[in-house]
Amino acid sequence: MTPALLRRWRPPTLALPSWPWRITWTYLGLILFLPLGAMLLRAAEVGPVGFWEMATTPEAIATYKVSFGLALVASVINGVFGLVVAWALVRCRFPGQRLLDALIDLPFALPTAVAGLALTAVYSTNGWLGQPLNEAFGLKVAFAAPGVTVAMVFISLPFVVRTVEPVLRSLEKEQEEASWCLGATPLQTTLRVVLPQLLPAILGGVAQGYSRAVGEYGSVVMISSNVPFRDLITPTLIIQKLEEYDFDAATVIGAVMLIFSLLSLLVINLLQVWGQRYQGDAA
């Protein structure tokens, strides 16, 4: 009798979420939302006019040009060569394929400081590649803008390869066979049948790599000479502002980067939706 009574007496529960939900939200709140909120609050305190002024100082604009511009160059290079590497991994058979496959993941696994050290060593004017490049073309790679690009290429290569690879693998052979049967050359088949299906994956990988390259700090700071207006990237500028105790400027430039990250996340999600729709149509 008593348990039944108790059950009836229980007040209308507010339906506390289950334990996994409680852990998830508490953790996200403390670890992510709290710092995010602090930064947005600080950025809001600056006011729209001050925000715009500090976000568009010549110094800041110069770093945006370096960060966003060179990251674009790096992503385009990786868009092309990432496709070639993915193609080689999926469609070709050759000795050393397993090694190539494993090497692609190295930029994910290698700490960025080590990557920066390694690239600086190889591409400095007395390095394995830096010396011949310098002697042959007079090109200075490390401690200049090309070096920053190389570092960005290094860390963003896996994104393109690993995004394109599964899509390329899942393509139906029948479509290409149909294309050949209808008299298309291999080149036509590749350009008109295969590439359009890979396009969402390629763009998605490039966007992910671009987003990562823009935010990259560890490897770039080592290979760059960090001279303002030449090869100083935006994350380094934030750190310099913090070291000068210019918290407002650091916050504003950080907020610009944050807005960019949110936008790129949106674009990447849209590209993924597009890619899924494409695959849905094909199936």
Place this chain on the structure above:
Amino acid sequence: MTIVVPTLESPAAVRAPRPRSRRPGPGLAAILIPLVACLYVGVVILLPAVSVVASAFAKGLGPFLENFQSHELISALRLTLFATAVAVPCNVIFGLAAATAIARRQFRGKALLLSVIDLPFSISPVVVGLMLVLLYSPSHGLLGGVIESLGWKIIFSWPGIVLATIIVTFPFMAREVIPLLEEEGWEQEEAARTLGATNWQVFWKVTLPSVRWAALYGLILTTARALGEFGAVAVVSGNIEGLTQTLPLFVEDAYKNYQTELAFGAAMVLGGVAIVSLLLKLLVEQLLEQDKKAARIEP
């Protein structure tokens, strides 16, 4: 015998396409594409990696081992291991909780929540560090006053380093486990529950074993990233030699101070960990693939 029945196909048969469009067999492309791929990866990835190993052992094993007599290197290594040892278990608990909470339900805003969990991947690590400074710095932080009155020290101290490491690494676990859980469906868990298992028992005896390889994979990724985190830690640590300097920060510092051998020695330690984690990843990937196949067959 050979009566030609005029069907619709016959005109096509008459104008049969010349067999010029063979499948691209072992032609030029089949050699060129792997060659270009290998060259590119060789120049961009392999050569720098080899150069670290070559520079670290340039003078043989003896001088390499001598690096470990440096107090700064050892204390940096200790701090890195400590931060990893705290951050990884926290993220494992969160990752598993978030995965079990999210994967089994369809609700409005699910995609948004998954994107939010992915945020640390797309935010620059430097901005992550900046956020922590703006929250906890005693002079400029939002909670600076509270932290100071409690007598805590977060920025320029180990809690800040641990927090920064946690933020940049927490998505890995959830990301690896959620897809597998979504694919598996939850008949087994319902069965366990109808047989009278508590939530905890269901999680421990049914859910966790079914995602063990994915969880292990996530654990490896989390650990590798935690050991190597640079940008976020660089902002919050203050980089005080022997006190708040992690191993990746030590690599940069030693290199900038022309202690090249120390830098490459420390880099070799981190690089060795990265290679071990890659090998483990390959192993676990195969096990994961088997599990995924099993999950697809079972229902």
